Amino acid sequence: xxxxxxxxxxxxxxxxxxxxxxxxxxxxxxxxxxxxxxxxxxxxxxxxxxxxxxxxxxxxxxxxxxxxxxxxxxxxxxxxxxxxxxxxxxxxxxxxxxxxxxxxxxxxxxxxxxxxxxxxxxxxx
Numbered sequence: 231x232x233x234x235x236x237x238x239x240x241x242x243x244x245x246x247x248x249x250x251x252x253x254x255x256x257x258x259x260x261x262x263x264x265x266x267x268x269x270x271x272x273x274x275x276x277x278x279x280x281x282x283x284x285x286x287x288x289x290x291x292x293x294x295x296x297x298x299x300x301x302x303x304x305x306x307x308x309x310x311x312x313x314x315x316x317x318x319x320x321x322x323x324x325x326x327x328x329x330x331x332x333x334x335x336x337x338x339x340x341x342x343x344x345x346x347x348x349x350x351x352x353x354x355x
Contacts, residue, residue, distance in 0.1 A: 252355065255355050256352055256355060257301060259351045260303070260348060260351075261303040263344065263351060264304070264305050264344075265297070265303065265305065266347075267305075267344040267347065268295045268297075268305035268306075268307055269295060270343075271295075271307045271336060271340045272294065272295050272307050274336045274340060275290075275307065275333070276290055276291070276293050278332045278335065278336060279293070279320070279332050280320055280330040280332060288313075289309055289313040289316060289317060289320065292309040292310035292312075293307060293308070293309055294307070294308065294309075294310075295307050296308060317333065320332070321333050321334065
């Protein structure tokens with residue numbers, strides 16, 4: 231028996247249109263979730279970053295979110311330029327200061343939540 235191809239007029243275009251609409255929905259949903267979890271990450275870092283007993287501005291107070299990308303949003307949570315240079319010393323410690331992890335624990339809490347939220351949203355579209 232020979233293979234036969236059946237072509238229904240305009241079906242290809244309709245399928246492409248549906249795929250395009252679905253792709254836009256996925257991108258919009260993904261962007262919304264990216265924003266939500268970037269802000270949750272910033273909030274968690276603001277709560278969990280260790281604070282010294284000095285009265286100067288602390289690393290904890292310098293966290294912000296930077297968004298990039300036109301269609302697909304990328305988010306970066308970072309501290310101010312001045313405070314950024316001390317974050318790794320606090321996180322990992324030095325020969326004279328014990329480590330006080332706060333970034334890796336925040337990542338370990340938020341990243342599975344982000345992944346699951348993204349997965350659920352895409353499955354429900």
